[in-house]
Amino acid sequence: MLTMLQSPPQAIRRAGSYFLLGTLCILAMLIAGCSSGSSMSKLIASPNPPVADVPIPIGFHIDLSHSQSTYVPKTNLRMVNQEYKGSDPRLSVARFYEDNMPGAGWKTISLQGSQRIVLNFSKAGEICTITITHGWFHTHIYVVIAPMGATTTQPAP
Structure with missing residues (x-):
């Protein structure tokens, strides 16, 4: 024993x-x-985006210190330069815009990049450029809307 x-x-x-x-x-x-599966999770659009025809994924918030918009009612001219911050991966955010911008009336022109993803869309005389980058603590979305043919500068990430 x-x-x-x-x-x-x-x-x-x-x-x-x-x-x-x-x-x-x-x-x-x-x-x-x-x-x-976390790198390609399905994102959902926020119900009240700051720009009505540009969806923003839930969880992303506008950085007002790096954003500005101008609208001229008589001509329906608008210039938008906004930055949003959130935590979802770049590829999920890019897929979100590929899926959601056509539903807001935008036509896809081009998609490019991997570390810095740039998506270009057109609609009724306007160009919308969405740039997606990854920072230290956030994923950044830069939204630029300008009249077609206008020269605009892309925001620096």
């Missing part, structure tokens, strides 16, 4: 091995959970 009991150092080693194995399993599940 006494031969079946383990010595204390052997029991401690076995318990330590089980603890290490359990910790590694939990860590592996956390890593797998964080990376599975």
Whole structure:
């Protein structure tokens, strides 16, 4: 009967091995959970975007210190230069605009980039350029709307 009991150092080693194995399993599940599908999650449009015909993903907020808009009612001319910050990945945000801008009446002209994604759209004499970048703590969305043919500068990320 006494031969079946383990010595204390052997029991401690076995318990330590089980603890290490359990910790590694939990860590592996956390890593797998964080990376599975999060880079292309489906974003939802905010119900009240600052510019009615440019959808903004829920969770992104306008940075008023880096945004300005001008509208001339007599000519329906508008100039928009806005920055938004949020936490969703760049590729999910790019997919959001590819999916949602046509529903707001915009026609896709071009899409380019990987680290800095630039999407260009046109609508009724206007060009909308959406630039998506990743900063230290946020994903940045820059929205520029200008009359077609106007020379505009892209915001610096």
